[in-house]
Amino acid sequence: MTLDDAALAQKILKLRAKRLASPRAESEPAPAGQAALCVRIGAEIYAIALDVLTEVMPLKQTSPVPGQSRHLLGVTNVRGEIRPVVNLHDMLGLPDPAPDAPMSVIFxxxxxxxxxxRVDEVLRIRLFDPDQMTLPHQAGNGLPQRFIAGITADTVILLDSHQILALDALRPRRPDYSCVT
Known part of the structure; x- marks a missing residue:
């Protein structure tokens, strides 16, 4: 390295240090609203909040669970972990898709x-303004209101993840031995 190269490197490092030490400019405020993943289920567009979303993948196969509610499609193996899969079509009163239709699962x-x-198609992420949403009891759209957190003006339906997770079909069942003698 020559003397000129060393001087240039020193000058660049001083400029960089000065820039890094200077106060940051005011950034634009983050857009207000709730981020959610939009999906298609049947002919409707639904959304699920990103704060509860953990994973999205193609749904290859499920194994049925004998004696379970029809809301439970079955279980699937994800990297050695068995996870239940909810049949949103049934839960929302929609017709089941064709057996060979491609499906995705959002966890x-x-x-x-x-x-x-289980969803038909994953679409995009979108921000929703809760103040601009219609509440389910005001909509009168025939959907099971328990699972709906709100509906946008362009009819995207935000699902209530807490109500979905509270389904009886997802509660662990213990055998009842009380009648055994």
Whole structure:
């Protein structure tokens, strides 16, 4: 390295140090609203909040669970972990898709578990303004209101993940031995 190269390197380092030490400019405020992943289920567009979302993947196969509710599609193996998959079509009163139709599963996190939700297509992430949403009891759209957190003016339906996770079909069942003698 020559003397000129060393002087240039020193000058660049001083400029960089000065820039890094200077106060940051005011950044634009983050857009208000709730971020959610939009998906298609049947002919409707639904959304699930990103704060409960853990994973999205193609749904290859599920194994049925005998004696379970029809809301539970079955279970799937994700890297050696068995996870339940909810049949949103059935839960929302929509017709089931064709058996050979491509499906995806979005996993949401609940207390101590992850649950999959079968969807037809993953679309995009979008911000929702809660103040601009219609509440389910005001909509009168025929959907099971328990699972709906709100509906936008362009009819995207925000699902209530807490109500989905509270489904009876997802509660662990213990055998009842009380009648055994």
């Amino acid at each position: 949401i996190r609940g207390p101590g578990r992850e649950v999959g939700l």
